[in-house]
Amino acid sequence: MISLKAETIEKIDKLVPRYPTVRSAALPLCHLVQEDLGYLSRESIEWIAERLELQPINIQELVTFYPMLRTEPTGEYHVRVCRTLPCALAGAYQTCRSFEKEFDCKVGHTSEDGLVTLGFVECHADCGKGPVVMVGEDEYTDINPKKAVEMAAKMKSGELSKGL
């Protein structure tokens, strides 16, 4: 059994009846459960399916399709660097390499100490201020390699918000 916060249950109960079909609530429920528990475990997927009177595969197929849904927990900080062309032209790959070096962690992985999960993402629609970096739900813009070093230091010291 999964244990969700009362607040999450309340949001779910309010949301489901608003849609013309129950199934429409599948993606929103994935978001709500993931936000509450950090990721979507097998139990979570089964719970969502049951809540919406669907089969677990109906949720599983969403989890494997939508990049933002994850089946594993992230590090304390979830750092996402946009690598799409406008950000790349602004130096996003160099920014990412700077993070890789600071955290001793390859992009696409979680650092050994569990501090950070570093990933690439595709265009976040703020291309005029690239390179764009997300930490949790917080957006940082114009992050050159030097600023990345500064951000990494603040993550190591715990000063930077986790953006949750």
Add this chain to the structure above:
Amino acid sequence: MSQQETRLIFKHIDEQGYTNDIDCYVKNGGYEQLRKAVTMRPEDICAEVLTSGLRGRGGAGFPAGMKWKFLDRKSGKPIYLICNADESEPGTFKDRQIIHQDPHQLIEGMICTAFAIQAKLAFIYIRGEFFEGYKILERAIEEARKKNFLGDNILGSGYSCDIIVHRGAGAYICGEETGLIESLEGFRANPRIKPPYFPAALGAYQCPTIVNNVETLCDVKHVIEMGGESFAKIGTPGNTGTRIWCVSGHVQKPGYYEFACADITLGQLIYDICGGLKPGRKLKAVIPGGSSSKILRADERFIGKLKDGTEYDWGIEDIPMDFDSLMAVGSMSGSGGVIVMDDTTDMVEALANINYFYAHESCGQCTPCREGVPWMRKVTQRMLDGEAREEDADLLKSIADQIAGRTICAFGEAASWPVQSFIAKFKDEFVEKAQEQAARRKEGKETAETTTLI
């Protein structure tokens, strides 16, 4: 040509002291057009929008009034309105500003539209990465509900409509309207085949549905305010209203700039408005309408005839920024995302970056796209890994040619156009890459180079 911005949609964007709450919006004349709209006959609003010539701002540029006309009103089924706020075409960042800084303009435009098409329920499909935008919209909707601008019996008109904000989860294909609908219904965002699944006939929940972009819906508010005929006077015939150009890449002042259609040329946009390129750099290429639009080469001459018969002979800097001119030169204005590249850009790397994006985003439903797009990514990546072959340019083109036109949705074209146009315009660089590597190999040197764009 003037170089003054015409700020219609972006009137209050970045304005000092302007806040995104309902009080500020109402103080600045907000929701007056909704008050007016609910006293009009819905079909009269539709007629005004048709007269305005308003074309969709999401990418395809299809006339909004025409789209609404296709709505199946006889089916007896409920009608739905969906706002496409999935803004995810690389290089585009206009809808983000509206959502963050002026969300009530969108809500007003949406309720006006919902009333015009007599929608029962409306949705805003917002991309999952807009965490803050989602919260702002949720709050704005509650504010509007309290003032009866949405909900039951809106402003005593007898018309009721609610808005649900629905979050995506990182999939580009949700910007395609039928993929969006699948996603909204709780499925993978695999686009539907048209016909029969034109949303206006068989859309969300198999009911007639209108899907419009954020900017388009905001425009509706202004059409109601000034009337279709006056709106049509902004810009040029067939290219009415304003466009928000989002400029990114190698310019001094990237950003968003709103101009009446055709009021500015690409050269003025880059050099006068965006401060030109960095010192000592030269313009090499421009992708004018989001990453799927075809690339333009800086030293090209564009010669031909416009739809109205006018002959043109333009350099890249002379191209008027509007729907038809950019289409005439073989590209498109798309979503308004202008990506500028200077002479330091390696075109093989740039294409490799774009191919990575499309390979990542293919929904996997149609074989040519699922297999072909990752194949194109692999070829450009191999070229940069030091294994470029002289025939790669032709190979890339042949793969792209076999994807475009052979898929359910326009993603096949979106992924092929960059490849086709990069090869058409910059084939020499692809061939040179192979020749340089061959020369280095002969000398016993490492063939792969450090890359910056991939």
